[in-house]
Amino acid sequence: MPSLSEIPHIINLANSIIGVSILAMPFCFKQCGIVLASLLVLFSNFLTKATCHLLLRAAIIAKKRNYEYLAYHVFGSAGKFAVEISMIGFLLGTGIAFFVIIGDLGPPIVSVLIGVENDEWLRKFLMMSVGVLIVPLCMLRDISSLNHFNAFSMLFYCTFVVKVSFKPIIVEVNSGHACVLSDVRQGILLCAN
Numbered sequence: 001m002p003s004l005s006e007i008p009h010i011i012n013l014a015n016s017i018i019g020v021s022i023l024a025m026p027f028c029f030k031q032c033g034i035v036l037a038s039l040l041v042l043f044s045n046f047l048t049k050a051t052c053h054l055l056l057r058a059a060i061i062a063k064k065r066n067y068e069y070l071a072y073h074v075f076g077s078a079g080k081f082a083v084e085i086s087m088i089g090f091l092l093g094t095g096i097a098f099f100v101i102i103g104d105l106g107p108p109i110v111s112v113l114i115g116v117e118n119d120e121w122l123r124k125f126l127m128m129s130v131g132v133l134i135v136p137l138c139m140l141r142d143i144s145s146l147n148h149f150n151a152f153s154m155l156f157y158c159t160f161v162v163k164v165s166f167k168p169i170i171v172e173v174n175s176g177h178a179c180v181l182s183d184v185r186q187g188i189l190l191c192a193n
Contacts, residue, residue: 008147015150022157024101098134103127 072080111118
């Protein structure tokens, strides 16, 4: 059981692992179907666990506490350079994915909440607003100052997952007929009439 002083670090780690990609999971499940999407998630879980295990063993054997220095120890300066370029590319791709998801999911939500038309200007305004708020936060040296922000985003992710998971069930209970999985390819729970 973690102590109270470790909880902010656990929340930061969980937020960086889960991230905004959880918002795209329902779409992935809709496109792949329940069976294939579940298998892909389990396979990705296995690959991630095996990769982390190998990295941890290599770091313990080489007595290195940093990923870049581990690559330098194993592959020399070319390996360290390749790891640094890969990490920059990964972070750049994560930033681009964040803005793509905000640009795709944000305007419909904001238009419903504040009652404005969902058009291209709303998307541009939302992406610029989020950029002005998020970019300075990304440049902080001490990420422990983001603990409250990370806790709020984890709460949002959990709320989103619960809402998406139970929405089909609530709709079917309210409509009064039993829900059967009619087409795995077309969605999470599609009801046959």
